[in-house]
Amino acid sequence: MKAVLMTAPGVPEVLQLRDVPEPRLTSDTALLVRLKAAGVNPIDTKLRKRGTFYPDQMPAILGCDGAGVVEAVGAQVKQFHIGEAVYFCQGGLGGAPGTYAEFAVVEERCVAPKPATLSFAEAAAAPLxxxxxxxxxxxxxxxxxxxxxxxxxxxxxxxxxxxxxxxxxxxxxxxxxxxxxxxxxxxxxxxxxxxxxxxxxxxxxxxxxxxxxxxxxxxxxxxxxxxxxxxxxxxxxxxxxxxxxxxxxxxxxxxxxxxxxxxxELMLTPMLQGLDSAQAHQSEILHRCAQWIDQGKLRIILSHTVPLAEAAAAHRLLEAGSCLGKIALAIAD
Structure with a gap:
């Protein structure tokens, strides 16, 4: 699959589009998601500049936010099925691969159905x-x-x-x-x-x-x-x-x-410390917010959508500090 790898800490150009093996399910409660878009967040630019939380696991795939379609499910997955559109926040801190890629493996407890009224790019920009x-x-x-x-x-x-x-x-x-x-x-x-x-x-x-x-x-x-x-x-x-x-x-x-x-408030704490119940609470937040989004009560402002291959440009845009709302990477149609 195509993925943007962070090859070393540094300037945006350390983000390089490469071919890497497609991930496989890591547990019976995991989903394989074919990503349509990834959110770009300040944590991504900070990790790119200073190094990830797991510097011994390089190169890294950044990106915590993602939206896409379920491609495969583990034997114990209960809430989601193949072909369902979902959004989530997991990975991308230097340990588990993130969402700057065509596929991601995500634990069921972190996933919520994508708001029906949002595009995949808008949905990917929302979770964090x-x-x-x-x-x-x-x-x-x-x-x-x-x-x-x-x-x-x-x-x-x-x-x-x-x-x-x-x-x-x-x-x-x-x-x-x-x-x-x-x-x-x-x-x-x-x-x-x-x-x-x-x-x-x-x-x-x-x-x-x-x-x-x-x-x-x-x-x-x-x-x-x-x-x-x-x-x-x-x-x-x-x-x-x-x-x-x-x-x-x-x-x-x-x-x-x-x-x-x-x-x-550091919403990454449950991911960094392996707090399953806290991650499940975050998924509940995404469920509730999806309802408000689809009812027209909550909006996600997406200022720019950039192709995956141009992740470095997205980082420069975010670091310039002039954007309204969010930036997303488009991964697939």
């Missing part, structure tokens, strides 16, 4: 960001109807989904953006207010919007100094969730003085 936003808002922050939420970078991959999920949960959403185009998208997705962080102090604006109280929940999808910014704009006894490791200069004093509940 759906799971991340859901776990951050529902599982970590315990978001409730009637609360106020700040979503940092609301036009990004995770951010644009987080705005919609928060609205579906009955929350009022504010978000930061950097262009008029991103502001328009965020408002279209349900944000009550957008803040251009280039020209406006987000903390001052949020405090004005909340009459000095601060938001109930802040969601940091950016990292660096944004985590401290989130502390400063969150109400006393509020929640802050971050996707990134804290900056050495993080203002922990404000977090402590406000009795904030601070959480971290």
């Amino acid at each position: 960001v759906l799971i991340t936003a859901w776990e951050a808002l529902c599982d970590r922050a315990r978001l409730q109807a009637g609360q106020t939420v700040m979503v940092q970078a609301g036009a990004g991959g995770v951010g644009h989904v987080a705005i919609q999920l928060a609205r579906l949960m009955g929350a009022q959403v504010y978000t930061t953006v950097s262009t008029e185009e991103k502001s328009a998208l965020a408002r279209d997705l349900g944000a009550a207010a957008t803040i251009d962080y280039r020209t406006t102090d987000p903390v001052a604006e949020v405090m004005a919007l909340t009459q000095g109280a601060g938001v109930d929940v802040s969601f940091d999808t950016v990292g660096g100094g944004v985590l401290s910014q989130c502390f400063a704009m969150t109400r006393v006894y509020g929640d802050v969730v971050s996707l990134l490791a804290p900056d050495p200069q993080t203002d922990w004093k404000t977090a402590r003085d406000r009795n904030l509940r601070v959480s971290f």
